[in-house]
Amino acid sequence: MTQLKYNTEALRKKDKDHFIHPFTDFSTFNKEGSLVMADSEDIYVRDSDGKKYIDGIGGLWCVNVDYGRKEIAQAMADQALELCFYTPFGHVTTPPAAELAAKLAELAPDTLNHVFYGCGGSVANDTAVRIAHFYFNQLGKTSKKKIISRIDGYHGSTYMTMSITGVKFDHIGFDQHEDLVHNISCPNPYRRPEGMSTEAFCDHLVQELEDKILELGPDNVALFFAEPILGAGGVIVPPQGYHKRTLDVCRKYDVLYVSDEVVTAFGRLGHFFASEDEFGIVPDMITCAKGLTSGYAALGATILSDKIYDVISVPQAEGSLFTHGFTYSGHPVSCAAALKNIEILEKESICQHAKNAGDYFEEELKSLASLPIIGDVRGKRFMICLESVANKETKELFPPKAAVGDRISKRCQKRGLIVRPLAHMNVLSPPLTMSKTQIDVLVSILRESIIETTHDLKEEGYL
Template identity: 70%
Template sequence: MNSLNPNVTAADAAEKQKVWEADRDHFMHPWTDFSTFKETGSMVFTAADGVSIVDADGKRYLDGIGGLWCVNIGYGRKEIAEAVADQICAIPYFSTFGHHTTPPAAKLAAKLADLAPGDLNHVFYGCGGSVANDTAVRLIHFYFNQLGKPTKKQIISRIDGYHGSTYMAMSITGVKFDHVGFDIDQQLVHHISCPNPYRRDPKLSEEEFCRQKVDELEQKILEIGPDKVAAFFAEPILGAGGVIVPPKGYHQATLEVCRKYDVLYVSDEVVTAFGRLGHMFASQDEFGIVPDIITCAKGLTSGYLPLGATIFSDRIYEVISKPQADGAIFTHGFTYSGHPVSCAAALKNIEILEREGVCDHVKDVGTYFEQRIRELGELELVGDVRGRKFMMCLENVADKRTKALLDPRAKVGNRIADACQKRGLIVRPLAHMNILSPTLILTREHVDFIAETLRESILEVTETLREEGFLSH
């Protein structure tokens, strides 16, 4: 995993430097840390295959974060490249506004309707998860307008829930750190607390904690007014907020509350869909619910091309598909809604997932992955190990008994990620946590490498933190 390519030449090094400088000077990155970026710049990756990525120096790394929760079938799949090339040659693009379509857009919509639970039979395309959630809001508002309920507009989501970075999606997002310095819509969106069992009051059982969180949702609806609350947004497992798995029965109970007050339930499956938990969609198969809307992206194309989808029920479609006035049309959409090349990539990706039994593979090897990562919970620094299958998180603490966090200046998540990278493994740092969301084609040998590398890295960082006074002796 850690070898350097001896064929990297001086010309290669010069090209790398040129790319590094161009990136530093001109590419504004998502989530840039300006305290270091202008000096350190970006790590340049030039190749990838299977479960691995290769940097500009020829060093190979096992990708423990799957690109960004998304490269589900792994890198370098020629079938995807061929499907994309064939579609580009056939028809690379045409507007889907009004009454135009292309075969990939139509076929993919039918396939998603077939895979989605219940009566979620209708698909609206965008170019990613943020847009899928923005579309959900617009559909919901339009739906209640059509029903003659124009005051029913308010949105509820959770603290530490993540739903995207467009203005509306970031307003729904409850990760407070992501709001620093930016504006959000605080009139339309309301947040209830995170259903994180690890951080619950120790006096509460997990069942009592679950009831408390469900009651909080109901009380928030009553506080705002049922005639004003339109929707509840919930990831099945909160992803970028720290891989929070809500207590057993939480989703079913919150759905019941939403049904009671005619609040639409949006299941944000941008991360959890297309195999990450061993199912094409996790809402029903993993958590026992059929929501009103599912939003998805990422694993829809395994990251090969941008695409997102908002999948919604017959109940919603029957209302919004009626003209609201003479000559009026449904005026929502994007230039690239249903882009045929992206849809062709998604169709081939889903074909591969099904043909190769990736969901069954995840249930098998993902269970082993979960087991090996949970073993790290015995380490002094690791307070909690949580998640399911190929979606895991380590929460690092100063004291396992009190669950107290380390001084933020310790940058423990970054240190562990750097130590892993040195050993040929990419993991994601998130404040005091480290997140794992690898490609779904890992073997048990890959899992062992990840677990052993993490163990070595955490032990190394533990000693360094102790030497620097961040941990007691």
């Protein structure tokens, strides 16, 4: 254990007294406080007491090229010294913002050639809504406002994007725009109706989307939001053919298809963008963030098709402006980080490595499905979820008070591995540079932690 230069208790007190964390569990926060993460290298992080962990969640789906990349830090420092910031409003740009927009257009599918910058995934999805409404207003289709998303889809935590998010647990105590947003079923094959084949389940899901559009009225529906693989809702891979068929339904009724690639882009599935390369679709918009800079700086982007841009780029009235944007849209330091991050991904063939090592990661984690409480191991490459169940035959869940996801996570942490608990699930999304040896260590720790958790659950009468 490396001794670092921090006073952990003092930091924990300052944090507890003043820092309101995203997704805080106030039932435990005041007692437990925060783990102070203070140092990093490669795929590892260290806390303020010097304990080292494998970062099995990649920061939060985002540290794709791993930690401690001096070239990214240097690119950011150089840009900050040269031009730390200048307003993007009106007709002003900076070299990194212009270069990155062109690079994203090159990497994105087909006619997605136009980039609007924000500060993260929530803002990118919020922007998608605002632009879509503006687009249909320009076309005179002013009633096309409503949004369709999936139960267990996650799209952000602004007021708008949390309304679009279909993870019902996240809505407890908060308001949302219920009339504007309408949910359809989660495309989770593991939880499909009993006796229904995967193919029939896909048919059902596609028909449900079409029925929802018809119920709301095609003239009233503007957008369908879909993560290629649902992330925070439990790493759910829809049935084969689902994306292509839902896109066809959207095309039929002039509904814009937003592919939320905040998690799946920039190598997590082995491609810069997964929509076309992995799932065979070219959506109307792609939203991205996280892996865009590998977490080195805050940046998000909404990438628009020529079809949309050609409409929104026509002045709506004499002297009018396209009045959407943010002070930090296209921030030059963040764009410099993204450009260097993409350069590393290309130069080191990290997407190809993510395919090869990711297939191994997926295969090794799926071996854990033989353990008594693991009902499903799902996902693809470096994006995997383990779902724990009390009964593998019936898929019955443990009661919430068993806190099985938390138990597994805490046992992993004691052994030097960070995994993410989501109720009865545990999610892994580590840096894409992991070696097979590092993967073996991760899987071994996770296996030991699940076995220990299973023993405790038996002792306490949950099994």
